[in-house]
Amino acid sequence: MNEEKPNIEVVKNLIKQKAVQHRQHIKRCQEAERYYRNENDILRTGVRGRDNEPLRNADNRIPRNFHGLLVNQKASYAFTAPPLFDTKNEGLNKKIADILGDQYPKVCKDLCINASNGEVAWLHYWKDADGHFKYGIVPPEQIIPIESADLERSLIAVLRTYKDIDFQTGKEITVWEYWDAERCYSYYRMSSTVSIAGLAPYNTFQLPDENGQGNVFMHEWGRVPFIPFQNNNIGTNDLKNIKPLIDAYDKVFSGYLNDLEDVQEIIMILTNYGGADLEEFLHDLKKYKAIKVDDDGDEGKGGVETLTINIPVEAREKFLEMTRKAIFEQGQGVDPDPQKFGNTSGEALKYLYSLLELKAGLMETEFKLGFGELIRVICEYLHAECGQIVQTWTRSAIRSDAELADIAAKSAGIVSNKTILKNHPFVENAEEEEKQLRKEKEREREEMGVLPDMFPQKKKPEKEPGKESQGDE
Numbered sequence: 001m002n003e004e005k006p007n008i009e010v011v012k013n014l015i016k017q018k019a020v021q022h023r024q025h026i027k028r029c030q031e032a033e034r035y036y037r038n039e040n041d042i043l044r045t046g047v048r049g050r051d052n053e054p055l056r057n058a059d060n061r062i063p064r065n066f067h068g069l070l071v072n073q074k075a076s077y078a079f080t081a082p083p084l085f086d087t088k089n090e091g092l093n094k095k096i097a098d099i100l101g102d103q104y105p106k107v108c109k110d111l112c113i114n115a116s117n118g119e120v121a122w123l124h125y126w127k128d129a130d131g132h133f134k135y136g137i138v139p140p141e142q143i144i145p146i147e148s149a150d151l152e153r154s155l156i157a158v159l160r161t162y163k164d165i166d167f168q169t170g171k172e173i174t175v176w177e178y179w180d181a182e183r184c185y186s187y188y189r190m191s192s193t194v195s196i197a198g199l200a201p202y203n204t205f206q207l208p209d210e211n212g213q214g215n216v217f218m219h220e221w222g223r224v225p226f227i228p229f230q231n232n233n234i235g236t237n238d239l240k241n242i243k244p245l246i247d248a249y250d251k252v253f254s255g256y257l258n259d260l261e262d263v264q265e266i267i268m269i270l271t272n273y274g275g276a277d278l279e280e281f282l283h284d285l286k287k288y289k290a291i292k293v294d295d296d297g298d299e300g301k302g303g304v305e306t307l308t309i310n311i312p313v314e315a316r317e318k319f320l321e322m323t324r325k326a327i328f329e330q331g332q333g334v335d336p337d338p339q340k341f342g343n344t345s346g347e348a349l350k351y352l353y354s355l356l357e358l359k360a361g362l363m364e365t366e367f368k369l370g371f372g373e374l375i376r377v378i379c380e381y382l383h384a385e386c387g388q389i390v391q392t393w394t395r396s397a398i399r400s401d402a403e404l405a406d407i408a409a410k411s412a413g414i415v416s417n418k419t420i421l422k423n424h425p426f427v428e429n430a431e432e433e434e435k436q437l438r439k440e441k442e443r444e445r446e447e448m449g450v451l452p453d454m455f456p457q458k459k460k461p462e463k464e465p466g467k468e469s470q471g472d473e
Contacts, residue, residue: 008185036065038064040063086392120235242331392430
C-alpha cells in the first residue's frame with residue numbers, strides 16, 4: 001500500500017522521540033506494582049551496614065504493604081458502588097447498562113488500581129466480529145499517548161507496544177500499533193533486535209474485501225478508540241509520596257527483628273579455661289552447671305563473662321509510630337488502627353475520611369472525563385442523542401446510616417424524591433427504587449379498590465315525594 005511507507009516512518013520517528021520518556025514511565029509503573037504486591041526494596045537490599053558487624057548474623061527482611069493497603073482502600077472507597085449514569089432517558093439508560101454489562105464494576109476497580117500504580121489508566125473499545133460494542137483495560141506500560149500542542153491537549157494518536165509470539169518462527173516479537181482517528185497500523189520487530197530500523201509491517205488483520213491479511217485496520221470510530229483515566233491532576237502515582245517512608249519503616253522494623261534474634265545469642269568470654277576444647281565446655285555447662293578454670297600463676301584468675309547487645313527499644317517504637325502516621329498522612333488514607341476509631345460517629349467519622357476523600361475527589365474529577373467520553377461513544381454506537389450526562393458517585397465508608405436516613409426523611413418536600421433516593425443509605429440504584437415504589441403504590445391502590453367490594457355500604461332510603469323527614473319538622 002502507498003500509505004504504509006510514510007506511516008512506518010512516522011512510527012519510527014515517534015518511537016525514537018518517546019523511547020526514553022516511555023522507559024522511565026515503565027520503570028515507575030513496575031516499581032509501584034512491585035510495592036502493590038508487597039515486593040518492597042527491603043527484599044533486595046536488606047538492612048545496610050550489617051555485613052561488617054561480626055556480632056550480627058540475623059538478616060530478616062520484612063516488607064510492610066502500606067502502598068497496597070492505601071491503593072485498595074481508595075479503590076474500595078470510590079468503586080465498591082460504581083458510578084451510575086443518567087442521560088434523562090430511561091430507555092437509553094437501560095441500553096447503556098446492558099452494554100456495560102456485569103464486568104463494569106470490576107473494570108472500574110481495575111482502572112483505579114492501574115491509575116494509582118501507573119499514573120494513568122487506559123480503556124480501549126472496539127466492535128467484535130458480530131458488531132457488538134466491547135471495551136477492556138490496556139496496561140499503562142503499553143501506551144504512549146500522542147497529544148496535540150494546544151491548551152486542550154487532546155488525544156490525536158496512540159502508540160501501543162506489547163510482546164507477542166510469531167507462530168511461523170516461534171520467536172518472541174515486539175509489536176507496535178499506531179492508532180489514529182480512522183485506522184490502526186501494525187508493525188513488529190524481533191525482540192532480540194535493539195534497533196528500531198528493523199521495524200516491518202505486521203500482517204495481522206484480515207482484509208474485508210481481499211484474500212489474505214494486511215497491517216492496516218479501519219476502525220471507523222472517527223476518534224482514537226482509547227480513553228485515558230488520569231490518577232490526579234499532576235499525573236503521578238500513589239507511591240511517589242510514601243516510598244521513602246515505607247523504605248525507612250521496613251529498615252527499622254527489620255533491623256529491630258534482627259537485633260531481637262541476635263541478642264538471643266549470648267557470647268561467652270572464657271579466661272584461663274581449664275578444659276580441652278569448647279565442646280567440653282558446653283558439655284560441662286549443660287551437665288554440671290559448672291566449668292573448670294585455671295590460674296595462670298601471675299595473679300590472673302580464670303573466669304567466664306557474657307557479651308550481649310543492647311537494643312534501644314523506646315526510640316525505635318517512637319520512630320515506627322511516627323513513620324506509620326506520616327505514611328497515612330502523605331498517602332492520604334485512613335489508618336485502620338482500632339484505637340483511632342473508638343466510639344467515633346457522625347461528623348468525627350467524616351474527619352477520619354477527610355484525606356481519603358480529598359484523594360478520591362481529585363481522581364473522580366479526572367475519571368468523570370473518561371467515563372463521560374465512554375458513555376458518549378456508546379450513545380453514538382446506539383445512534384442515540386446524548387445531551388448532558390449526570391454521573392452519580394457513591395462512597396463506601398464507615399458512616400452513620402441512622403443520621404443519613406434521618407436527613408433524607410427531613411428533606412422530603414424540600415428536594416426532589418429522586419435526589420433523596422440517590423443519597424439514601426439503603427438505596428443503591430435510584431431508578432430501580434423508583435420502579436419498586438411505583439409497583440408498591442399500584443398494589444396499594446388495587447387493594448384499596450378491593451376493600452369496598454368486600455364491604456358494600458348500605459344505601460340510604462330515598463325520601464317519598466311530598467313527605468318531610470322528622471328531623472325537618
